[in-house]
Each structure stands twice: as structure tokens, then as C-alpha cells.
Amino acid sequence: MGIQITPSVLNADLSRLADEVARIPSADWVHVDVMDNHFVPNLTLGLPVVEALAQHSTLPIDVHLMIEDPDRWAPAYAEAGVGSVTFHLEAAAAPVRLARELRAQGARASMALKPATPLEAAEGMLGELDMLLLMTVEPGFGGQKFLDLVLPKIRRARELVSAAGLELWLQVDGGVSAETVERAAEAGADVFVAGSAVYSAEDPDAVVRELRDLAHAASLGE
């Protein structure tokens, strides 16, 4: 599939969500962060808003559930028409069953790991997933600094995916900008979430294109 950019609307103007999505036509997805103030210490938006956005978004939705009990809630997002549903391994009671359920619903099944969660915890079930999200900040807030300590985990994940011949996408999320995207791409990430870097810019779509160009060149070792 190659390099993909999925801007997070966390720092966009949430009162005009569909309009904010329309400002990034070059993006591959729009990333929506659902936080419940339990799994993470922040509260954003939930199913009714995502259902409404799914009706009006010009881009497919990539939802990131930072919530407790994803086993109960994630399938409802797939039902709402979300193209890619990410749940956290740390929160799921039955991650393999949940991934299978999401795929059976026609969504892409994706699982996220917090920075300190070892890759080994997910290694045995990579074949059940369409995407693995390796968080490059502690989940909960936009505008944090990219954690370089996650780079070895990205490299190792890329090695495992290549060795197993999987089609799995490797997403990074947190602190992704023109300053950090190349490091993540060199390490093997191919799907990039960027929130504040995109929506704090006067021309968010130009940033999307810049991030894609930088990541593409870095992935080729240029």
C-alpha cells in the first residue's frame, strides 16, 4: 500500500468536524481519537459523533479507541461504517476474538500498544490484524513530544512483519511532524498519524503532502 497519512482531528475545530476533514483532501484517512477518561485521563468524543461524521466525511475513518472495554464498544464503530478500528491490547479482554469480530464486520482490525508495552505481547496474533499501532507518546493528549525509545520496537515489528510475509500496516501516532516522520519511516512505519503538526498549520493539506514526501523518501533510504 505504501506510505499513508492519517491526520488526527484531536486538535482541529471539533465544532466543524466534517469541514475540518474537507481541509485535508490529500490524506488517506482521517484519524479520530475516542477517549473515555478511564483508559486515558482525557475525554473526547464517542459513538454518536463518529456515526455522524461517517455520514459526512470525505475520507474513510480510522478510529483509535482509547477506552476501557473495547470488546463491547469496538464492534459498534465498525457497524457505524468506520473503515479501520483500533483497540488497545492493554484494555481488551479477548483481543483475538475482537479482531476476528471486526474483520467479520468488514472493518480493518487494528491493535495499539502503549510505549511501554513490549511487542512480544502482540507477536503471536499479528496474523489476526490488519494494522498494528505503536504509540510514540503516552496516549491521552495531542501536542506531546515523539518518543524515540519506541524506534527499536518499530524496527523489530517491521522485521517480524517482513519475515512472516504479512500484509500488516505499521502505524505510529504521537509527536509525528516534519522533524520526526523520517525517523519513524526509516524504522519501518508506513502509516502516520499527525495531529497538531497538521491542524496548527495554515495549510493543513500542504503538511499532509510534505509528511508523505518525507516519509516516502526516508522509507527508500534517501
Ligand SMILES: O=C(CO)[C@H](O)[C@H](O)COP(=O)(O)O
Ligand atoms: O492518540 C493521540 C493522543 O493519544 C493523538 O492521535 C496524537 O497524539 C496526535 O496528536 P499529535 O500529532 O499532536 O501528537
